[in-house]
Amino acid sequence: MNSTRRPMRLSGAAALVAIALAACGGGGGGGGTQFPVIVLPPAGSGSPPPVTNPPAVDPLAKARMPDYPDVVGEYVQIEGGAQPTDPSVLQTPKEFNAATFLRVRSALDGETPRAANAVMVVMPGFSSTPGHWMYLAAQLVQKANEKKGGCVNGTALVDCRLEVWIVQRRGAHLADxxxxxxxxxxxxxxxxxxxxxxxxxxxxxxxxxxxxxxxxxxxxxxxxxxxxxxxWRPLLQSDLSFMADWGFETYARDVEKMIALVKQESGSKNVFLAGHSQGGSFTSVFAGRLGTDGLRGQQNLAGIVMLDGGGYGTLTSPTPTQVATLKTAIDDLRSGARAVYTDATGANSASGxxxxxxxxxxxxxxxxxxxxxxxxxxxxxxxxxxxxxxxxxxxxxxxxxxxxxxxxxxxxxxxxxxxxxxxxxxxxxxxxxxxxxxxxxxxxxxxxxxxxxxxxxxxxxxxxxxxxxxxxxxxxxxxxxxxxxxxxxxxxxxxxxxxxxxxxxxxxxxxxxWTTNRTNIQPIAYNFRTSGQRTVDAREIVTANWYPSERYEAEMSFVGAGPTFVFDHKGIHIDVDKSVVNVPLYYAHQGPASPTNPSVFPLVTDYTNIGSAGTVQSAEAAARSRVDPVVSSQYYKHTDFVSADDSLAGTPGAAAPGQPGVSLVANTLVDWVFARTGSKLAAVPSPKELGVVNTR
Known part of the structure; x- marks a missing residue:
């Protein structure tokens, strides 16, 4: 074939279309703005005027994060952790025994997420929802997107992929x-x-x-x-008696199910567990918890992240009086003598x-x-x-x-x-x-x-x-x-x-x-004990904790208090030993780093501790991902750790992380995570495999 290009003669109409496309930057291959396709009739055919085909619909359009169009969020529900079979345990109906999370991932991969270098499973804090974490999650995923060829898969350099899965409180399953x-x-x-x-x-x-x-x-x-x-009418305490058994172990089993969705290669760890405030306590306790697989939580993790919460604890174990108080509280919850969810009272006055x-x-x-x-x-x-x-x-x-x-x-x-x-x-x-x-x-x-x-x-x-x-x-x-x-x-x-x-x-x-239109959650028709037949449509992300679990709040004050906690009572078994935790730790908080115990956990040798007076790192941590010692949390209030503005990051002359406009966590945690991932990528489920669809 003759490779010489010949000038193409265009009819008047076609010439105008070509000029218009050229002026708009159209006609190029690959990237750039896509324009409608103009279909022209044969010259002199007498056919109707040209037809403009509508542009392709972006299936992720309503799921893209505010300010971060290369990041998408999907509201996902999976089967919750298996419930104990002890007759004392109040069984959650299978329709509501679910684990829900907001999956924040790269939009660059469309409907088929690439294998991930890291997946961060996140537990929000006291009475929190994914809304608190949404901006930080989007910032983390976007910064990972920007690392072209900055990660490894075996010996090959690949574009980085980070996903953040934010746990939703179970009370949201019941929100209409x-x-x-x-x-x-x-x-x-x-x-x-x-x-x-x-x-x-x-x-x-x-x-x-x-x-x-x-x-x-x-x-x-x-x-x-x-x-x-x-x-609308709210559900009643008597409708939700099964919430009496929504405790720490319930969420721990749910998180186990989420971690199991990430298919890590043998010998390669890709999952990090993170938490803010009370969620930080959950993270530290989960790391030392004896799981249903017979392993301590840390054994399935590449590292833990605690943001203004969590720690080693000061008590060896709760006193007998404290244990007896918890047992009585559980018995009262199960019998109905105590409310199973907090309804705008006490410290939880902003919930219900x-x-x-x-x-x-x-x-x-x-x-x-x-x-x-x-x-x-x-x-x-x-x-x-x-x-x-x-x-x-x-x-x-x-x-x-x-x-x-x-x-x-x-x-x-x-x-x-x-x-x-x-x-x-x-x-x-x-x-x-x-x-x-x-x-x-x-x-x-x-x-x-x-x-x-x-x-x-x-x-x-x-x-x-x-x-x-x-x-x-x-x-x-x-x-x-x-x-x-x-x-x-x-x-x-x-x-x-x-x-x-x-x-x-x-x-x-x-x-x-913000709420996403991409979810696998469907309305549930259920015959409640007191309220009768009701349909619960929980497809939208809630912005307040509708039905906060009294049982979970009561147990978290015990399990996080000290390095060890063993509790057995009528079908409940909790075994925590934080003294064995030895996994990379990222810890950012409002106070100064402890001069005597910056590692928080005695065995941890890879620690990054960011406090109000600066950053303290172990030699091992600094060798992997150094943070300037002057980086501090001096301007941070409690929720700023997950909600800080990052609008100035990457701009000429941008300030150090932690300064206004440059998120402390987003600009230090991504490098920390990628320096500690396994050498092989982890397979993550596709939206189709999870049943995620566009619902509106």
Missing amino acids: TLGARNALVDRNPSAAVSYYFGKSVMGSDGRTTLDGQGKFPVASPKTLVGAVDST PAVGAREMASLRYTTEDQKAESLFPPRQAGMLTTTAFPGTAADTGNAFLGAIRLSQVARAGMGFDTSPTTAPTTPPAPLAVNLQDSLIVSLGESLGLLDFRPVAGTEADCDILPSGKCVPRISQIDATKVYGWIEAGGGSSIPAATKVGVGKASQFLRGYS
Whole structure:
């Protein structure tokens, strides 16, 4: 064949198409933007005008992570761990004996994930959901994607692949997410409120937006359930008696099932177990737990990751009194004398089915403008207490929070920032006091500041605390204004001397409102003991823990307290020995590294310990993946470890990990993981093998 190219003559129409494609960058091979295919009729045929074929549908479009289009999330459910057969154990119905996780993986592989260098199985913290981990997981996967030819498979160099599997609490299996789903499908945020609480709830306490739209009441959601124009009703304690046996071992067996999905080659370890807060405790305990295969957990792991939680413990074992207390608690849970799930009480005041339903309803509105006025208050009534605000200050603070108009992003910041109104000044400004409840002070993150100035002439309208600080009154609010938010994190306009923060409220909001359309979860029809026939549609990711297990919370305070824990009681057997743990450890936390025990576990010789005063590494760890000793967690609050902004990473002159805009964990953990993976890749299941499909 003659290889000489001859100029192609085009008809007028075809020439115009070619010029248009060339101008748009079309017509090239392989990469770049794909354009519709233009089908031209034969010249002079008298055929209809050209037909434009629709572009190919991206099956992963609704599963791509916010800000990380090369990362995809799929909500996966597998069969849970086998239950003990002892007659004392309350058996979970097979329909709900499931292990669920958000699988975060590279979107570059489409429907067929490549074998992984590493899979990180993650346990979230106290009352947490995958939303807390979503941004960190996406950051980790993306940074792995960028390592072209940076990993090994045997002796060959390959592109790196990291997957992050975030465990969902079992209470989410019972969450009815149909209302939130309808709101997404119909693009009607109010549909979620109508489903869970009824349209009549909006404005029922007289609160309205600037445009007259009714707001969600400042009240405990529990008091708002059951309106005649609502559809949803929460399940009852008596419906869920089987939750009495959802303890530490239940989750440990679930994690075993997840790890078993990763097909590691003989002699090559590719699975890491990670946890934040209470999840960090789970991680450290699992490493020393005697599993159903007769091995300690660490023997199936390439390493463990603890983020502001976990440790060796200080007690040899619980006292006989403590053991007796746990046994009594388990007996009471099984008999029904004690509630099996926490319903917005005590330290778990932000959990329970009604709280979960309110959060799902509110987050559906984030599909609209984040600067628009929020229809939902930042807290429910009474969350500021007289203990923190003596005298009349608590009532004043609660009234102020119920009256101020907030943008959607400001509501997110006010909801989870540890000090959303604290900006130190001398003398104290009206919002130098921290209008935050104690739980969020302990568990929250640093997201920014409320953009608030009192109305001129009202600067002194406040209750004065014994400290001299001023709790603002309603009179300081401009009733015609929607107050916004000043972001922390990278590029913040907040002076460092005022408040250094590593998170962003807008990112927090996107993480909590995001949900994937790719799942294998199907609605379940079940005849509950008290509520009767109900259909549970749990296909959407929940943003609050609907049915928190009392049993799990009770046991975690025991199993994590010391290096050893052996417990036997009516079908329950737990055997933990952390003194044998000798597996690579990555530990990042708020306090300084211990000068006498930076390894945390006595036998660990490969440890990386990042604290507020800098990083301490063993010689073995530094030789594998060195972290600059100046890298620290000095700006990090509790949840910042998994939710920090990473918007400045990789930019010219980017700061060190841990500085605002450069995630501490995301920019140190990826190299740490890949330096400790096995030399052979691990096969991971395809979405098809797991039954994952597009559901909307």
